[in-house]
Amino acid sequence: MWLVAKDTTGSTGRVAIGDGLRAALVRWYTGHGNEADHRACVSLVVTARENHKWLACDCLGEVTAPPLLSPAYLSFQETYYLRRLTSRPMHAPACPFFLPQAPPRIRETARDSLYALDVPDGLFNAHQKAPEKLAQKPDHSEPDDRSRGVAIPRLGKLLWLLLERAGSNVLRELPPAGPREGSISQEMRFLRRAAQGLEIAPGVPLSAHLYTNAIDYEKRRVHARLRAAAERWPHEFAPQAFLLLEANAVTSTEIVTGLGTISVRNRIQHTGIIRAEVEPPFLVLAVVGEHSRKEGYVALRAYAQPVLSGNQFVPTERDHDRDVLRALQDAQYILRRRDIRMAVKKILFDLPFADVSVRPDFLIALLDDNTGQECRFALQILQSSDEDYLALRAIERTRLSQLGPVAALALGDVTPEIVARTALGILS
Numbered sequence: 001m002w003l004v005a006k007d008t009t010g011s012t013g014r015v016a017i018g019d020g021l022r023a024a025l026v027r028w029y030t031g032h033g034n035e036a037d038h039r040a041c042v043s044l045v046v047t048a049r050e051n052h053k054w055l056a057c058d059c060l061g062e063v064t065a066p067p068l069l070s071p072a073y074l075s076f077q078e079t080y081y082l083r084r085l086t087s088r089p090m091h092a093p094a095c096p097f098f099l100p101q102a103p104p105r106i107r108e109t110a111r112d113s114l115y116a117l118d119v120p121d122g123l124f125n126a127h128q129k130a131p132e133k134l135a136q137k138p139d140h141s142e143p144d145d146r147s148r149g150v151a152i153p154r155l156g157k158l159l160w161l162l163l164e165r166a167g168s169n170v171l172r173e174l175p176p177a178g179p180r181e182g183s184i185s186q187e188m189r190f191l192r193r194a195a196q197g198l199e200i201a202p203g204v205p206l207s208a209h210l211y212t213n214a215i216d217y218e219k220r221r222v223h224a225r226l227r228a229a230a231e232r233w234p235h236e237f238a239p240q241a242f243l244l245l246e247a248n249a250v251t252s253t254e255i256v257t258g259l260g261t262i263s264v265r266n267r268i269q270h271t272g273i274i275r276a277e278v279e280p281p282f283l284v285l286a287v288v289g290e291h292s293r294k295e296g297y298v299a300l301r302a303y304a305q306p307v308l309s310g311n312q313f314v315p316t317e318r319d320h321d322r323d324v325l326r327a328l329q330d331a332q333y334i335l336r337r338r339d340i341r342m343a344v345k346k347i348l349f350d351l352p353f354a355d356v357s358v359r360p361d362f363l364i365a366l367l368d369d370n371t372g373q374e375c376r377f378a379l380q381i382l383q384s385s386d387e388d389y390l391a392l393r394a395i396e397r398t399r400l401s402q403l404g405p406v407a408a409l410a411l412g413d414v415t416p417e418i419v420a421r422t423a424l425g426i427l428s
């Protein structure tokens with residue numbers, strides 16, 4: 001395999017890609033790569049793209065004009081990938097590059113998927129004692145969500161874990177009559193209850209050091225409680241508390257809430273989506289710990305997640321995600337008029353499945369009160385009409401269909417009526 005100049009036949013000016021890197025590229029392309037493969041390949045693709053290079057494949061030998069791959073960026077999924085130039089010579093049928101690249105969303109295996117989040121030590125912990133920190137890679141910068149091609153910091157994954165445990169990523173079914181119930185205090189109650197089942201350190205439940213408004217921090221109640229608890233804190237762990245705040249603005253180091261603004265010592269982390277100017281509100285998880293004796297306890301780091309609304313903390317990535325969620329909500333009302341209950345779960349973590357993991361956009365549960373029939377289906381929202389994107393999602397759909405019914409809707413087709421009709425079609 002070679003790097004060649006873009007817009008050429010790839011027969012000249014070749015720079016060979018080493019065997020090790022080529023093997024990693026094949027694993028990554030076919031969906032079997034590990035994290036190191038992923039990093040190496042994304043770096044190769046980014047560099048090739050920046051330097052106007054294509055990749056030429058050696059599957060037809062050294063002499064014949066080679067099949068070509070162009071490094072590409074899929075903005076809808078914020079991911080880098082290799083696009084086969086199908087107007088150029090075809091790869092040999094046995095070549096791993098003969099087929100399109102495995103979809104990024106189903107690339108992780110169960111072993112290295114985001115489920116690794118609560119596997120390593122099972123602790124809801126985002127601040128380590130200095131010696132430990134020196135002994136290992138900083139865990140808050142590990143690139144993990146390959147589908148987005150950006151790092152989801154550990155704090156972000158902890159926030160998602162908490163949301164998942166609390167069911168905050170679910171558009172719950174409607175009450176039998178009247179509008180949806182729900183308030184920020186009820187949502188926070190669900191989250192605090194979920195926090196009882198998570199531990200910051202052995203024997204220290206998250207619920208004991210989780211605060212849901214800025215006042216507790218400003219009045220230094222967070223600090224006082226933490227100082228008192230620190231005396232009994234398991235000594236190999238760093239004492240820490242968490243702030244879970246609904247924010248109406250986030251600057252680079254400030255969380256702005258209705259009850260006060262909190263400064264964070266380091267730059268506030270997010271998926272990069274906020275740079276695309278997503279409207280508030282955000283749900284922010286901040287860790288409070290001691291960076292140095294002199295400074296005492298301060299909000300060290302924070303992760304900001306855009307959410308549907310101030311009383312529904314379903315994570316959203318772009319403003320149009322909110323439109324999709326609103327259409328799904330309105331579909332709940334349409335279906336209720338026909339005595340059909342619907343709940344919608346936004347999928348945050350991969351669903352382990354055979355040797356791969358899959359992650360549809362939503363899982364939808366239906367219960368027909370007329371017949372007692374229940375069913376579940378996966379919903380894909382197709383965000384682009386780009387041919388490669390659609391090909392990737394079609395492969396994902398094939399995988400998902402082994403788990404149960406799957407529906408796919410183009411972004412422009414996501415209206416309450418069409419969602420309701422899709423649900424009815426799956427029930428019948």
Ligand SMILES: [Zn+2]
Pocket residue numbers: 057058059060067091092095096097098
């Ligand atoms: Zn080939």
